[in-house]
Amino acid sequence: IKKIGVLTSGGDAPGMNAAIRGVVRAGLSEGLEVYGVYDGYQGLHQNRIQKLDRSSVSDVINRGGTFLGSARFPEFRDEKVRAQAIENLKIHGIDALVVIGGDGSYMGAKKLTEMGYPCIGLPGTIDNDVAGTDYTIGFMTALNTVIDAIDRLRDTSSSHQRISIVEVMGRHCGDLTLMASIAGGCEYIITPETGLHKEQLLAKIKEGIYKGKKHAIVAITELMTDVNQLAKYIESETGRETRATVLGHIQRGGQPTAFDRILASRMGAYAVDLLMQGEGGRCVGVQNEKMVHHDIIDAIENMKRPVRTDLYKVADKLF
Ligand code: F6P
Secondary structure, three states: OOEEEEEEOOOOOOOHHHHHHHHHHHHHHOOOEEEEEOOHHHHHHOOOEEEEOHHHHOOOOOOOOOOOOOOOOHHHHOHHHHHHHHHHHHHOOOOEEEEEEOHHHHHHHHHHHHOOOOEEEEEEOOOOOOOOOOOOEOHHHHHHHHHHHHHHHHHHHHHHOOEEEEEEOOOOOOHHHHHHHHHHOOOEEEOOOOOOOHHHHHHHHHHHHHOOOOOEEEEEEOOOOOHHHHHHHHHHHHOOOEEEEEOHHHHHOOOOOHHHHHHHHHHHHHHHHHHHOOOOOEEEEEEOOEEEEEEHHHHHHOOOOOOOHHHHHHHHHHO
8 A cells, every 4th residue: 555544533532633644644654645634524525634743733633623624414315315425535546544533433434345345443532431442532631621611610529518510521421420439439320321310319429418418429421311310309308409410512622631642643553553454444452562463344333332341340349
């Protein structure tokens, strides 16, 4: 191969810039030409592709977001749209594509691979919901952002002897909520993995009040319930003032942490290694501190993320 492309797709994540930089710099050091595709699959379909050089990725390792831009582009499910995308890559003579994104983006990469165009997927999402990797790029940075918010909520909750509900992103994966709860010392965790059991939650909160706890922080993954309604319910059942805070897109921004910069750099360089070895249709992960790669179709269709029962047990003991 002589020319490769790189794009970021789906929800952005801190560390995506570092991953693009990793692909570009590793590609150039292997003598490849590297092309950036703007705004994900949408830009690929619209042929918004430009050659990148070393300086295109100067001063980006420390920046959140993605300088290539990202988009959600459901139209990519249409085979004709994908055929046009492949045509555009061929016009530029690009032999293979590195896709940085979450599971939706992997789906696009999988479909291109099935149409005979080689893609490598890098897991870039704050949700940590991609199979075949212990951590996704952006997760640790978002985790630190959530912990910072929880620390602040703790100050005000304890001053007012209130119950605080904090809604955390993650879509259908509770990893961000779970780990933030342990690091933030939250009293109660509600995730898609645990389910929401209102009676149990109330019993635990009442037990805490009985034990003399001045405040309580309940961490809950988004999309599970209306947190303002839940706050009203808890307040009416316990007699304690309760407030809900939705952290929202604040969790997606900010400077990537050292962990994410290093992970993204390693993954970007590893994607180029794989392409140099003639691999395609793979997705990159880190497992037990080692770089690994899996079949992208297998990762989407068959591989499951392990539920961190070990961490739920730890959290339970420490409350
Ligand atoms: O996948 C990342 C994520 O931030 C999820 O946690 C969240 O559910 C979703 O994206 C929000 O998407 P959007 O930015 O399109 O509103």
